[in-house]
Amino acid sequence: MVIVKRKQLSLFERLYLPEIFRGLGVTMRAIFRRKITRQYPEEPLVTNAVTRGQPRLVVNEDDTIRCVSCGLCEIACPAYAITIDGQETERFIEREPERFDIDMLRCILCGFCEEACPKDAILMSNELELADTSRQALIYDIEKLKRPVSSLQDRLDYVYKLNNRWQNSSSTS
Ligand code: SF4
């Protein structure tokens, strides 16, 4: 039989006081350190043109929608989040969406719709927040998706800059 000799603990140690004081020391040091926790939602996330938020439909300055209902974004969407029904229009573009829904619960913010669109009609906005009380309310229809081109201009400029970069690199290769 092996007898293990244990150190006799002092009263100070038996009351866990060393551990308590060590813990308090860690807390006191942390209190005076620079805070790195973001106080969301009072302190919102910083966004810029690179932010790939929720997709939105571009509305021109004359209040017309850019989308010509070609369906490319619907096909490109890997999450099957987009549903489009097209209709004829008297406008020069001839077709526009009668129905354009994006199921935001399915959307994975991949940006494929933006890349597929030949008309720069759908862009990834800097809108990140998504909350509602029902699943149905999170299926955004055309009215919920529309945004004036001015509010998406930064993203549009960024996308053009990226495309120019690709054009330049393919012309030099
Ligand atoms: S961002 Fe991606 S998942 Fe969302 S609608 Fe566009 S293609 Fe679909």
Ligand code: SF4
């Ligand atoms: S948003 Fe663009 S890709 Fe999608 S249907 Fe409209 S024009 Fe076509």
